[in-house]
Amino acid sequence: MDHHSPEPDRAAAPRVSPVDLLGRLTLDEKIALLHQHAPAVDRLGLRPYTTGTECLHGLSWTGVATVFPQPVGLASTWDVDLLARVGRAVGTEVRAKHAEDPSIGLNVWAPVVNTLRHPLWGRNEEGYSEDPDLTAALATGYCQGLRGEDPDVWLTVPTLKHYLGYGNETDRSATSSHLPPQSLREYELPAFQGPLAAGVVGAVMPSYNLVNGRPNHVATELLDELRTWADGSVAVVSDAQAPSSLVDVERFFPDHVTSHAAALRAGIDSFTDNSQDVRPTIERITAALGAGLVDEADIDRAVLRLLELRDRTGELSGADPYRVPATAIDTAEHRALAREASTRGVVLLANDGGALPLGEPTSIAVVGPFAAHVVHDWYSGTPPYVVTLADALAERYPDAEVRVATGADRVALFSRTHQRYLAATPTGDAVTATSVTVDATSQFDVTDWGHGVLSLRSVATGAYLSGQSWIQRADADRIGGWVVQETYSARTQPDGSVSLLHIGSGKWLRIQNGTHLLVADGTEATAERFSLETLVSGSDDVARACAGADAVLVAVGNDPHVAGRETEDRPDLLLGATAATAWSSASAAHDRPILVIVSSYPYAVQDEAAQAGAVVWSSHAGQELGHGLVDVLSGDVNPSGRIAQTWWRRVEDAGDLLDYDVTGAGGQGGQTYRYAEADPLYGLGHGLGYSEIAYRRLELSAGSVAAPAPTFGHTPARDAEAPGTDLTATVTVENTGDRPVDELVAVYSHAPQDLTVRAPRRRLLAWTRVEVAPHSTLDVRLPLPLGALAVWDVAATAPDRTALVATPGAYVVQPGAYVVASGPSVTEAALTAPLTVTGPEPAVLRPGTLPAAAFHSYRSLVTSARERTLGSCIEVHPAHEAGWAQYGRIALDGARVVRILVARRWLPASSAPRVRLTAGGTGWAPLTEWADVTSTEQYDWQELRLELLSPPAGPVDLRVEIEGAARVAELIFD
Known part of the structure; x- marks a missing residue:
């Protein structure tokens, strides 16, 4: 960028390190820094600081700035380098605004890496792709640009949103995303892991929803895990008003002191709560400290992360290698880049x-x-x-x-009560029933955006009818706002007249007596009755x-x-x-x-x-x-x-918008291109050009490979450089036309459907973009990370008996006959090549303790919170009376007794809560008798000791069967 100074401005030494600064702060000062709008600490030279400058696809809410395509459009370029260049331009404009107004912070809340699991999600525009690996790669590129190229000082500090399992707006602060082990590990986590592991992210924002029965803002284990993926410090910033929602909406805690303490202990560092009013956060954390719910070490840990975030931008050291002037907005370079991004999307x-x-x-x-x-x-x-x-x-x-x-209908609205047409005033500051004739002031263009949601644009003012106040105006230049004021709904009355509802306020339009002003303060009974005259049919x-x-x-x-x-x-x-x-x-x-x-x-x-x-x-x-x-x-x-x-x-x-088990392990059918069986209209990777590309040959460097070792821990086995994964695919493409082509060449896997652990039907393995000259042939070589074939197998390792919930398992590449494919899209496999993966038989789990949430398949169950901030368990879905969870390849090794840790779900059920074990292969037989659950509280765990009726000699599949309101946390075999 031309705004990057050739001579970096670096202080000889930091004025103060984050650790040193932490030691100089008083306890009260530290508590105040936990709020999003951190006050100044003048005696230490700390200025006021605000986390969260929005820049999803350009700097937002701060005045004029370059607006790039929405993320879903940027993603259609499949170009990580382009995303990095866009991110660098956006980061530059954030610095420019910061130079003009230092209150605009350099911690940016972007990108959104929630996968686009379902196209009905209202925030689809904010994400990149339904594929988590493509999402991770594109987000990493954008973050690289936002982060800047200086090795020490960051241009801005990117924040990944929203962790985790967030993809519905309907009851978003109350719904729980059910993520069984495979959906969690294979689909939800990788999009966050990639950018964090690349070292280009300094913060993460949890989402409003719950995952497996626990609000994400107190999900200790998930927050702890994400920090293991990054080399440096990661601050966790709450979403807006989410800390208070733990009590006010989710009702997960009895009071705000308890909930704030739980969030701080779980790993929340910055509380975005009560807008700019820091007082409630300070009072709640102070009370929690006094009650012994948190200690000063909990506060210090959070404050240190926030100071480290600020230090990354050079704030504490005074270093500024970027020297971006306030004029570096809407530059010629940024305009050209905006056009390039728009065209390529x-x-x-x-x-x-x-x-x-x-x-x-x-x-x-x-x-x-x-x-x-x-x-x-x-x-x-x-x-x-x-x-x-x-x-x-x-x-x-x-x-x-x-x-x-x-295509809009041009209409006039005639008040039957006042015998006048609605008309906009010349400035659009009001709409009145005063016109006796139809002219430009009394004409409105009506657009129906679907399901009867209408906008009305005044022909005279060229602006939208709007209800920013109860008096309706015709001066809005666009539809917008957190609560949209420019949309209406029409209802035809029995007499043929039409009444209008202002959707934003929920009030019906009526005309005031005396002033004849159009206002939104009526009921349907008092609403004005209009004759709608269509002047021009759209x-x-x-x-x-x-x-x-x-x-x-x-x-x-x-x-x-x-x-x-x-x-x-x-x-x-x-x-x-x-x-x-x-x-x-x-x-x-x-x-x-x-x-x-x-x-x-x-x-x-x-x-x-x-x-x-x-x-x-x-x-x-x-x-x-x-x-x-x-x-x-x-x-x-x-x-x-x-x-x-x-x-x-x-x-x-x-699929179902609220069903987050994309693998279909619960029997409801799979979702996304990976697991769904439906034939799409246009599949992932689809897109045509004006010059024909023919796929001529697909060759693998080996037709048979050994499966890599299972990957234990948190990182999927996708490393192309790992030993034993040096497989490559060579795809030969020919441009048969007269134009040069920028072609996306992608390689997909088709997994056999008889594998022990359910695998994706199709999966993106690798991709690149190449230039293919007219009437030429090109060999495109793609390294194929075998780890991309991995599934999460909960039977691949024994659980830790001392852990509350650490789910056992590993990423495992299963042996079998795979197919590697390439073509214009995931559903158009122009070329295929067989790939045999060899390896040992799937692991057998020999448990001492088996976490109940570590299942392979299930019916009518959900995963829930074992304790408020730690652990997982299973329970029957509230819409059902009974369900089961199945665990594959369990070797009981002579066990005679099973101890089952159970509790009772708060939500009542019609049948008495009870549990039992069954074992099966071709059929299912009781392994224990039914046992009643007598616990009366959801966190009051009791141990049921049951004898095994006829312990099987070899590995079997086990089922925990649950009836009624029982909760099951773990099974211990003796």
């Missing part, structure tokens, strides 16, 4: 009609809600400018006629624009603040009503319309794609959205984007 999903590239049309119809519209999301900054699709088309084709139709307007056009582009998608956003999951995968109508009208008027989807997530568009001449997708790509799309649509740039998330044909194919 565009994915050509289909081109069956050969409608693209556009060539040189003389007339272009661009229709639909995003024909001339660029939107923000919640974590967007304020762009210095925006380029719409229509803008970019007019710029690229100056001699062509560009016709624009949004469908007809689209048809007129498309008539006779050389090219028709139908630009549809979502507004990121409506029907799918933080706090709100999507209801389905369908296009909104206005978008669907625009498509129907355009496809009736033109034989090869091009469907352009601008969205934060996939849609189920099988029928639309079948009608389209081509289908193109872009995320909301920020200020350069229009240029990025037209660079590809025109053919000036060959499309190189590839989707990093499956597009399903039906919402049912994606």
Whole structure:
């Protein structure tokens, strides 16, 4: 970057080290530093400090800054280096704002590495991919850019969000994500492990939800484990208001003193709570200290981590090798990078009609809600400018006629009570029922974003109707805000009139007597009754624009603040009503319309794609959205984007939004491209270009390899440099066309389905991007880490009898006949090669103590918290009366007695709680009699001593069967 000083500014020696500074702080000063808004300590030269500057895809909430594509769009580049360059630009702009205003902190809350397990998740736009390894790689790249290149001083300190198992907004602070051992180890943890292990992350934020029955903000073992993946210190910063939610929402603790003490002991270092009011946090931690719930060592540990975080940016030493000036925002370089990222994130999903590239049309119809519209999301900054699709088309084709139709219905609303039309004032500061005629002031364009959620834009002011106060205005330049004020719902009354509900306030619109102001303070009974007069049909307007056009582009998608956003999951995968109508009208008027989807997530568009001449997708790509799309649509740039998330044909194919067991071990069916059986519309890695790439040959360096040793501990066995894993795949690709191609070459595994431990049906092993010249052939060599074939096997190691919950297991590559595949996507295996993995038979577990949560499969059970902050157990799912957990390959070695540690779930059940063991292979037979659970409290553990009826001689599969409200923590065999 040109803002990097050639002569680093370094102090000769640090003014004070974090450890030294900690020793100089008083106890009261240390407690105050635990809040997000840490006050100054003037006597030690510590200025006020705030954790958490948002910069998900550009600096947010601090004024003008470069806005890059949403993360889901950046991910479609599959380019770690590009993500690093974007991160470096964003980090530079954070430093620039910090130079202007030191209160803007250098601890940044980005990236989001929650996997995109389910496309209905409202925050889909914030993540990278459904594949955890691809997510980890892209996040590592972004973090490398944010971190900067100086070996000692960080440009900014990235924070990974949100740890862990977070992928639903519905009841997000109350739902528990059930993560059995395999889903936890194979799917959820790796996305966080990668960036932490790379040394480019200095903080982690837990998520609002619970995992296995315990809020993540007091998940001691999970927080302890994440710190083992990083070489240096890792601060844990709470999510906003999450510490108080432990009591107020989750009701996991009886009071805030107890909950804050538990969070501090579990590993929370910075409390983002009660906005800027530090007083409640100070009072609660001080009370916890006085009650003996925490000690000063707990406080010191957290404060030291926060001081180390601040020291990384040079704050304590005074070193600044970057010297970023306040003017380093919206530079020419950043504008060019924004356009490059936007262009490279565009994915050509289909081109069956050969409608693209556009060539040189003389007339272009661009229709639909995003024909001339660029939107923000919640974590967007304020762009210095925006380029719409229509803008970019007019710029690229100056001699062509560009016709624009949004598809919105233009209407007038006539008050039946006041016998006047609604009209916007000239400044838009109010809407009144005063117009006796229909003119520009009394016309509104209505867009239906889906499920009856409407926005109304004043034709006179060009701004949205909004309810920022109870008096309705027509001056909002966009739909936005934490509570959206620009959306409405219409209800048709029995007499044919229409009433409007302001969704943000939940109040119905009525017209004040006397002032005639439109206000939101009514009930449905008092709501104004309007006659809705359609002046211009959006469908007809689209048809007129498309008539006779050389090219028709139908630009549809979502507004990121409506029907799918933080706090709100999507209801389905369908296009909104206005978008669907625009498509129907355009496809009736033109034989090869091009469907352009601008969205934060996939849609189920099988029928639309079948009608389209081509289908193109872009995320909301920020200020350069229009240029990025037209660079590809025109053919000036060959499309190189590839989707990093499956597009399903039906919402049912994606699975249950609240089911986090992606492996399907609970019998509900697998999820994501790895485990689902459904055939997607567009599979992971899919994306077309304008030049044909043929996959000619796939050759493995060996057809048979020995499985690497199991990996114990916390890191998956994915190291390509590990002994015995020097397998390579060579993929030969040919560019048969006339254009150079930036091709994604990826290699996938297909695991045999008869393995002892369930393995992914498909899995991404390795990928790279290569340039392939026209009419040339290229051999692409990819190292294949055998560890990527590993599954988590809980029988691979004996548990520690002294541990409360440490789940036994290891990452194990199972012997078997695998298939290695390569092709245009995970579902298009153009080439395959067999791979035999040899190795010993699967391990047999000889337990002394068997943690109940260390199961291979189960039915109607969930994992729950053994104690409030430590340990795991199992219990019947609240929706069921009975269930079982199965443990494979158990050798009882002459055991005659089993001791089962049990308690009673707080939630009542209709049947008396009881447990027993069964053993089986082809059939299941009782191994013990049923035993009643007499414990009356969920943390009041009792030991049931049961004799084994007929101890089996060899390894068997065991089941713990549970009826009613029993909880089971462990089995001890004697």
